[in-house]
Structure formats: structure tokens, C-alpha cells
Amino acid sequence: MSLLLWLAALPCLYWTEGVEGAPSLKTAGIERLCVPPDQAEAWRKAGFSAVALGGADLAVREPLLVPGIRVRADRASATRSPWIDANGWRFLRDPAGAYAYDLPAGRAALAAAEAYVYGADAVLKVDPADLESLGRMTAFLSRLPASALPDVADLAVVDDGSGPLGEVLNLLVRRNLLVRVVKAPSPAFRINVQLGTKEYPLREAGEPSALALRIRRQLTDEQRALRIFGSEVVIGRLTGDAAHARLHLLNYGGRDVDGLRIRLRGAYPEGAAYVAGQGRRALEEQVVAEGATEFTLPTLTAYGVVDLSAVK
């Protein structure tokens, strides 16, 4: 991938401070900026990949949730699982959309990884205290081996553009149910979730968590392409073809998860992980049996990616 291409694939730091602050950004490893139009040239001259972004342009971008977990006393949940604020479903629903994060301290790295995982055009307003962690994360993302594999999905969701459908989509993604968003039912999938039909009445969307659970049980855990054990706060995105798979893992919990166990449908005897802050890690206790592959990821920080090969 060329320098320009990988830079374009990374989320963009929105920065309104003057170019005199360039050294601190350089020190943090930040290379790509979205800046007010009148400052763009100065930043380019300072050696940055600077994209002009005016206040009006920023305002029309879809605002995103701060990624992470929180206690939601106002929401009843069918499970003990923590409430995850995640944006993957928005990116899946509108891959061509333009998005903006407004992030408190401590969340920039996860947000950058989240946008990267879904290939989203996202701008990040961050707390200056996060520059270093953001720089480390973007540097890590930029060094990942290139991959252009298609999404793996277990079911289709027919997007009617409605709010209730969005919440159902959110809950499905959070449960690591791999979905493909379609405009009309797809014969490629056994399960097509279309709200307002006899099978998925609109009233069920009022309890999106329960509906997502029902869909999961329709699919059955045995038929799922991806299972994650050892955490309830990790969301995966799986891409792959007959020979290779790439699994992105986003950890929303705010603390490292160790010994995460992954089960993927398909036989992948070879694999390696790249974990933010840790670099390349070998997969542990890898087992290929009964049409599935299981392995342990030693540690997952905010983000990790696992590349697998069907050929030894």
C-alpha cells in the first residue's frame, strides 16, 4: 500500500491549534491531520498530511458515540453483560458516510482502531492528553500487513433506514453476530432479518436485545462463523475468503483481556496476531477440528488483528 493510500485509510485527527505545535504532534507520531482550511498549507509545509476541514464540514458529519463500556441503569438487559457503546453498526450501515468522534481523554486510541476496522471516514477530536496513545495506535495501524478480504457474514439485515432497525443492528454487532446489511432479502443467507414481516414484527424491535438474542438462537451458536470466549466486551469483525481470514478484535473494556479464546468456522492451521502495543504475537493452543479453528490470543489490548491461513 502506498503512503498516501494508507494515510487515507487511517482516521484523521481534527486539530485547530496552530502549526507552532507541530513538534509535539511529530513527537507523538501523528502524521495525518484534518485542519481548518486556512491552516492546511502551513501544516503541509510542516511535513504533515493535512486535509482541509472547515467547521461547517465537521458539523455535517455524523456524530459518533464515545466507544467504551458504561453502566446503563436505565436499560434492562437480558444478560449480565456490560453495556457497550460501539459504532461498528453505523459504519456497516453506511460505509460511505462521513463521521466524527468527540472524545474525552483515554478513548482516542480505541476510537481510531474502531474507525480503521470498519474502513470508516472518521475525524477524531481528541483530548491533547491522548496524542501519544493516538500516535502509537495510528503507527501500529499503518504497519499492519495489507488485506482486502471481503466481510464474512452469517445473516442479512434488510435496512429500512429506520431508527429501530439501527438499534437491532447495533445489538447484533455487539453480540458478535456477523451481519451483512442489504437493501432487499438475500437468497445467499438462511436468515434475513426484515422488520415489519411476520417473522420479525416491528413490535419486537422495541426490545432489540431480546430480538438479537432470538436471532442468535435462530442461527445457533454452532453455525456462527465467530465465537469469542473469555470476555463480554470484545467485538470482532471477520473478513476472509477460502484461503485466508483476518479477524479484527476491538476491546471496549478499558483493560487488557488475557487468554481470549476464539473459535472460527473453517480450518486455519496457520496464523499470527498483531496486537496494539505488543506487536506480533503467536497464537496459542491452536486446534483445528470438526470444521472449526480455535486458538488463544495471549493478550488483547484495545485492538488486535489475527491473520489466518487455510494452507500450512
Next chain:
Amino acid sequence: MDRRSFVRLLAAAPLAPALPEALPRLRVVTSYRAAAVPGMPGPYPGRVVAVKSERSVDTASNAANDDVVREMMARGLCALTGAKTAPEAWRRFFMPADVVGIKVNCGGHPYVVSSYEIVAEAVRQLMALGIPPAQIYVYERFQNQLDEVDYAPHLPEGVSIVAAETANRHAENRGYDPATYVEADLFGEEDTRSNMMRLVSRRLTKIINIPNVKDHGATGATGCLKNVAYGSFSNVARTHHRGRSHTYSFVGTLASVEPLRSRTVLQIMDGLRGVWHGGPFARTRRYVFYPKQIMFATDPVAIDRLLLDIVDDERKAHGAISIWDRSPEHLKVDDGAARDADPDVNIIIREPGHVEYAGKLGLGVADKARITVQDLEV
């Protein structure tokens, strides 16, 4: 990894009083075979020796008497095994090559935990058999609980005191065996596996189980079965949620998973102290009581069947509702403060029937008419 998996589906429910409306499908995955005589129920099914001593614990200070405890243990184990001496009794279960785990219970800190005196005496007897301290492990799931209780000053150097996780955060899994687990979707949780501790499956050859006499909000009482089951597997808090509990079938199922079942060869119920409400915790002395007894068995079900009555009798003595009470008027879901303040409050429908269910799984004898209790006094 070259392994054979033995998968057992436990879907059928035995008939029992207060049967929960539906039992979940539990899938056991393990590559370990049962021993010729599995540790549970072991060589003495349905047999319990209960040793009591008024001098065993000072109720004013909550301190146990080391000398009395040692005598209680010697008398109890000799009576259980028919051995003439304590070393001979211990030799019936252990040999110098064994790697022994001592499953303690630290959840009732500070008032009701596995006594230092009992744990220390077990270690002393194991070492007297020729088992080096490096082959003895005192274990719990959570390091923060072990740290609070702090067994180290009471044990010889070289004995390991280990946990699988630093605390109950569901983020540390490396202490667990990814190939030995029970899989179940109980409440729609995403992580559907409960994995056995690696220490248990890959290092230990024998286990001594030292639970306490405790009330429990989800199981009615927690004793041998729950201590060794929930204390040896990951991700078990998921079994109770919003007033409902799947402990009825889950406790016994975990305890029956090999190699835990075969390796747990001795049950020592520490009933010097107990907690009759608010368990498994004992953060105040309000609900602490003093049975002043230690029970010995190889059969965890038999001891736990007796335990249910001990806890329930104490509750009745205080005018509190029974552990068998399932009435909605006493249920305040997830209201721990109300439960702590009022012994007539349940926060979950309790499942004391888990003991009988474990009996149906072959872990021991739950029928009181078939349990033989030998009472001794020191």
C-alpha cells in the same frame, strides 16, 4: 493439540422438590477419563464423620484453637478411614508423588473462611507423608480474596498459594484450561463457556476440599459441591441473574467434570464457624454462628445434604424464612442491601435442590435415610 473430547449432554432433569421450570442444556467438554474410583463420591459414599468440640473456637475473639483442631482432624480422619493413626489415615488418600491442591474458601472474609488451623494441619500431614511443599498448592479463583485471608504466615515456606485471576473481572483467562469446560447459554450471555482451572486439570493429582458452613443467596447453602465447582471454573457468576438461578444443575455438573471429580479425594467441611444469612459473604458478625464442628467425608453430596439442614435450622432458630422458600413476596431481585438488612429477603430464588441433583449425577448420596453420620466429641 492431540486430544479426545468426551462430550456429555445433560438435558434430562431428575425429579426433585422445587424443580426449576426449565433446565438449561449443559455441554461438558473434557479429554480426561474418570479414575477407577473417582474421588467423588470416593470409597465412602453416604458416610460422614462429624467431630464437635466446644473448645474448638472462641466465639468472643472468633479464633480457633490449633491444638483442638488438630485433634479433631486426627479423630475425624481415623474414624472415616478406620485407620489407627492420623498418618495412616492420610496415607489412604495421598502418596509422596502426589501434587495436592487444597481448595479453600475465602469468600466469607473476615469471619467465615477456611480456617488457618485446618489448612495448616492438612499441609503438615501431607508433608509428613513425604510430599514436598513445592507439590502443595492452596488455591482459590481470585488472588484478591487470598490476599485478604493471607494463609502464608501459617504455612511452611515453599507451599504455593495461587489463584487463577487477580480479581473477579472476567478479563483474565490464562489460568484456565481452554480444552476443559462446560458450555451453556443460560441467559443469553455471549461467553458461554466455564473453563476448569489449569492448575486442576494439568498440575494437581489430588484435591482436598475445605469449604465452610455458609448460607448462599443462589444455592441455599454453599458447601463442598459449590466450593470445589464454582471455585475451580471460570465465568460462573453468570448462572444467577435477575432473581433466577441455574445453580440447580450447574453446580453438580461442574463438580462432575473430569478430572476435577476424580481428583477431589477428601472433603473437610470447616464448620467451626458459619454464616446463616447473607452468604456467601460474612462482612459483619450479625449472621455468624458457631457450629463448632468439622465434617469429614469423601462424599460431598452427603455433607452438603447435612449442611442444608444446619443452615436451615439456624435460620429457623432466628425466625428467618427457609432456604427452601420460593415465594415471590420474599423476593427482592438484586437488592443486596435489603437482603443484608432482613433475613426474610431473598434476592434470587434459591436452589438447595442442587445437592439432590448432584446426587443424581453420581457424586454422592443425597437421601438422608442412606447417609450414615458418626458423631464424635473432642
